Amino acid sequence: MEMPVKKITFIGAGNMASAIFKGMLAQGYPPEAITATAREADHLDNLRQTLQIHVSGDNAVAVADADVIVLAVKPQVMQAVCREIADQVCQTRPLIISVAAGLQAETLNAWLGGGHAVIRCMPNTPSLVGAGASGLYALPGVLPAQREFADQLLSRVGLTEWVEQEALLDVVTAISGSGPAYFFMIFEMMEKAAVELGMPAAEARRLILQTGLGAVRMAQETGEEPAQLKRNVMSPNGTTERAIHTFEQEGMEVMFLKAMQACADRAAEMARELGG
Numbered sequence: 001m002e003m004p005v006k007k008i009t010f011i012g013a014g015n016m017a018s019a020i021f022k023g024m025l026a027q028g029y030p031p032e033a034i035t036a037t038a039r040e041a042d043h044l045d046n047l048r049q050t051l052q053i054h055v056s057g058d059n060a061v062a063v064a065d066a067d068v069i070v071l072a073v074k075p076q077v078m079q080a081v082c083r084e085i086a087d088q089v090c091q092t093r094p095l096i097i098s099v100a101a102g103l104q105a106e107t108l109n110a111w112l113g114g115g116h117a118v119i120r121c122m123p124n125t126p127s128l129v130g131a132g133a134s135g136l137y138a139l140p141g142v143l144p145a146q147r148e149f150a151d152q153l154l155s156r157v158g159l160t161e162w163v164e165q166e167a168l169l170d171v172v173t174a175i176s177g178s179g180p181a182y183f184f185m186i187f188e189m190m191e192k193a194a195v196e197l198g199m200p201a202a203e204a205r206r207l208i209l210q211t212g213l214g215a216v217r218m219a220q221e222t223g224e225e226p227a228q229l230k231r232n233v234m235s236p237n238g239t240t241e242r243a244i245h246t247f248e249q250e251g252m253e254v255m256f257l258k259a260m261q262a263c264a265d266r267a268a269e270m271a272r273e274l275g276g
């Protein structure tokens, strides 16, 4: 279904926001319906020239005629940004979508003066190439049409999953928000190991990335359990078995649980530190 075009203002035009709006533009969203704000004037000039979107260094001006606002600044500057736009959004009542880690929907609502339709989203940077994965949560007062719009917006750049409990967004952060970095780290480590084993880096990288892509596509397209797909590669007393046993002996499973727990805990900690 074609989504309606609404005027969207991104507050903050960094890694995450630009991955989303560039992904939207690549999917045919009209650039004249997108506005982005940021601190750096040269960055804004560059966005305007290369993408033909509207840009502004003034958040209050940039939200004046917006139907939807995407809050995409670092959590640490979010309160100050909300203060700058609160008067304006209390008059115009746009849909508010925050992509900030940790910060709770009610905290944002209060910082914006209260009574707002707030949706929290935990997206990820592969949105840039249309392969994002976003978790979404809506405050109870958000209208079905507003949920639908947020879903269509994020669906343009990837997969969406709604959660009914806001706390689950911290788990989504540990899965898909931060997750691309885990995979990039694995690619990085595999390349390093391959070079140690005598393979030139460029060839190794091509093989690694294609192997990652192949594994993902195979898991998605066959719908088989990852554990079974893993076993299919492990010939008895073969090479893969040695590698997998080494990972197991070195505590890979515990490591993943610890890392993802640390990630989710940090999101909750940020909410306590910043939410007051």
Ligand SMILES: NC(=O)C1=CN([C@@H]2O[C@H](COP(=O)(O)OP(=O)(O)OC[C@H]3O[C@@H](n4cnc5c(N)ncnc54)[C@H](O)[C@@H]3O)[C@@H](O)[C@H]2O)C=CC1
Binding pocket: 011, 012, 013, 014, 015, 016, 017, 037, 038, 039, 040, 059, 072, 073, 074, 075, 077, 081, 099, 100, 101, 122, 123, 124, 125, 177, 178
């Ligand atoms: N980077 C990622 O993979 C993901 C980030 N997020 C969330 O996205 C948000 C932004 O993160 P990044 O894009 O990585 O940060 P970033 O540092 O790349 O971008 C932040 C942007 O905010 C702008 N900015 C700073 N102060 C501002 C102000 N007062 N008014 C307007 N713009 C201002 C900066 O100029 C910059 O364009 C964070 O809240 C983070 O939790 C969520 C999911 C994934």
Ligand SMILES: O=C(O)[C@@H]1CCC=N1
Binding pocket: 101, 173, 177, 178
């Ligand atoms: O590292 C962070 O805090 C942000 C949130 C999820 C991904 N990047």
